[in-house]
Amino acid sequence: MAIPYSLPANTTERAKPWTSVSDDQWNDWRWQLANRINSYDEFAQFIELTESETIGLKAPNKFRVDITPYFASLIDPHDPDCPVRLQVIPRAEELQAFEAQMEDSLGEDAHSPVPGLVHRYPDRVLMLVTTQCASYCRYCTRSRVVGDPTAAFFNRANYVKQLEYLRRTPQVRDVLLSGGDPLTLNPKILDELLTGLREIPHIEIIRIGSRVPVFMPQRITDEFVEMLRKHHPLWMNIHVNHPKEITPELVRACAKLADAGIPLGNQSVLLAGVNDHPNTMRKLMHDLVKMRVRPYYLYMADLVEGSGHFRTTLAAGLEIMESLRGHTSGYAVPTFAVDIPGGGGKVPVQPNYLLSQSHHRIVFRNFEGYLSTYTEPTNYKPPKMTRWIPTFPAEPGQRGVAGLLAGEGMTIKPAGWDQLHENRDEHDEINLTSAKNVEIAPPGDQPGWMKLH
Numbered sequence: 001m002a003i004p005y006s007l008p009a010n011t012t013e014r015a016k017p018w019t020s021v022s023d024d025q026w027n028d029w030r031w032q033l034a035n036r037i038n039s040y041d042e043f044a045q046f047i048e049l050t051e052s053e054t055i056g057l058k059a060p061n062k063f064r065v066d067i068t069p070y071f072a073s074l075i076d077p078h079d080p081d082c083p084v085r086l087q088v089i090p091r092a093e094e095l096q097a098f099e100a101q102m103e104d105s106l107g108e109d110a111h112s113p114v115p116g117l118v119h120r121y122p123d124r125v126l127m128l129v130t131t132q133c134a135s136y137c138r139y140c141t142r143s144r145v146v147g148d149p150t151a152a153f154f155n156r157a158n159y160v161k162q163l164e165y166l167r168r169t170p171q172v173r174d175v176l177l178s179g180g181d182p183l184t185l186n187p188k189i190l191d192e193l194l195t196g197l198r199e200i201p202h203i204e205i206i207r208i209g210s211r212v213p214v215f216m217p218q219r220i221t222d223e224f225v226e227m228l229r230k231h232h233p234l235w236m237n238i239h240v241n242h243p244k245e246i247t248p249e250l251v252r253a254c255a256k257l258a259d260a261g262i263p264l265g266n267q268s269v270l271l272a273g274v275n276d277h278p279n280t281m282r283k284l285m286h287d288l289v290k291m292r293v294r295p296y297y298l299y300m301a302d303l304v305e306g307s308g309h310f311r312t313t314l315a316a317g318l319e320i321m322e323s324l325r326g327h328t329s330g331y332a333v334p335t336f337a338v339d340i341p342g343g344g345g346k347v348p349v350q351p352n353y354l355l356s357q358s359h360h361r362i363v364f365r366n367f368e369g370y371l372s373t374y375t376e377p378t379n380y381k382p383p384k385m386t387r388w389i390p391t392f393p394a395e396p397g398q399r400g401v402a403g404l405l406a407g408e409g410m411t412i413k414p415a416g417w418d419q420l421h422e423n424r425d426e427h428d429e430i431n432l433t434s435a436k437n438v439e440i441a442p443p444g445d446q447p448g449w450m451k452l453h
């Protein structure tokens with residue numbers, strides 16, 4: 001069969017320590033894993049380390065360092081601004097605490113009905129199946145568990161418990177495998193896990209989140225892809241942050257996965273100094289689409305300990321989104337999202353395109369600043385329920401604003417709202433023991449405001 005497109009045949013140039021390694025070893029993912037580098041001495045062999053990197057590498061008790069020889073070869077040894085280098089070599093700044101930092105900023109631990117399984121949304125779950133990654137990102141959201149070889153809860157006994165929970169939870173139709181990186185698991189164990197999931201009739205799709213194709217594309221062998229394709233419908237999100245990570249090896253690995261019918265998406269994290277310029281992001285999005293990877297999310301950095309120096313303002317992300325929408329194809333525009341602290345989940349953010357609205361006219365602006373009016377119909381009626389409209393299981397407690405629009409309730413109230421506002425006699429003591437630093441109007445005709453401390 002004619003191949004409709006050609007793949008690059010060249011390879012990434014190896015860094016100094018590995019120039020004499022045989023091709024067989026280099027192309028073996030097990031060799032890549034076994035020969036990762038992590039110490040100051042190993043990096044100093046071929047990289048002109050800065051003072052900040054030296055402090056970072058020599059610091060005790062830091063988040064795990066390990067980089068595959070392949071990914072380390074992408075580092076510019078002479079340029080401390082190299083975007084690959086910034087992502088994986090620790091710097092002194094990561095030892096500094098910042099305001100608002102949290103250990104579990106996404107509140108995942110609070111949503112775990114069984115160890116390693118996060119059930120935050122009504123119809124889908126996150127399965128954390130390993131703590132291991134092929135290399136470690138300095139901004140990792142799950143650095144509280146990732147990289148810890150002693151984290152005992154990722155084991156076969158817990159996979160059994162996770163599968164049992166899913167069997168008795170029929171509203172779950174979508175399972176995301178993550179970790180750590182599921183593609184670092186022994187392929188037999190991953191195959192068993194996927195088979196176990198596929199045996200549950202209500203699991204419609206399985207997704208895998210993995211940075212292995214980026215850190216270690218050698219892992220994406222024909223045999224491995226054959227194993228994955230048995231478990232369709234299977235989707236995969238990779239994680240590329242900068243165009244420098246897109247190598248001939250990654251292009252070929254993504255082609256294998258896409259040819260096996262696995263839809264590919266990409267999740268990037270907005271990182272100061274790495275990819276926070278609109279031009280960088282635009283080039284990255286174009287390169288991803290060229291290799292059949294759909295840009296999916298661009299995340300605001302989480303409030304994770306050790307990652308303060310990677311954080312940007314929200315405005316930096318909005319400016320990037322402004323530079324993408326309309327300036328390039330819609331397929332190349334990801335959703336910019338903030339995973340809001342405390343377990344609130346992902347909230348999409350974008351520049352405002354809807355400028356104003358009257359009874360039946362809406363004024364929009366486009367990416368050029370052109371203003372236009374969309375006139376709404378005056379005779380539109382909301383859809384009536386017919387047998388052609390599918391129904392879905394109830395989402396008790398999680399209908400949110402959609403529930404208000406559907407008329408299922410009139411208000412959503414913060415905890416304690418009723419007690420705060422219940423009818424009080426004007427001479428009653430105001431019972432606001434939990435309120436702090438608020439000013440309230442005094443009862444009756446008493447003058448002045450009361451300050452609660």
Ligand code: SF4
Pocket residue numbers: 132133134135136137139140141142146179180181211
């Ligand atoms: S690959 Fe993902 S889980 Fe692993 S260190 Fe990087 S961000 Fe964390």
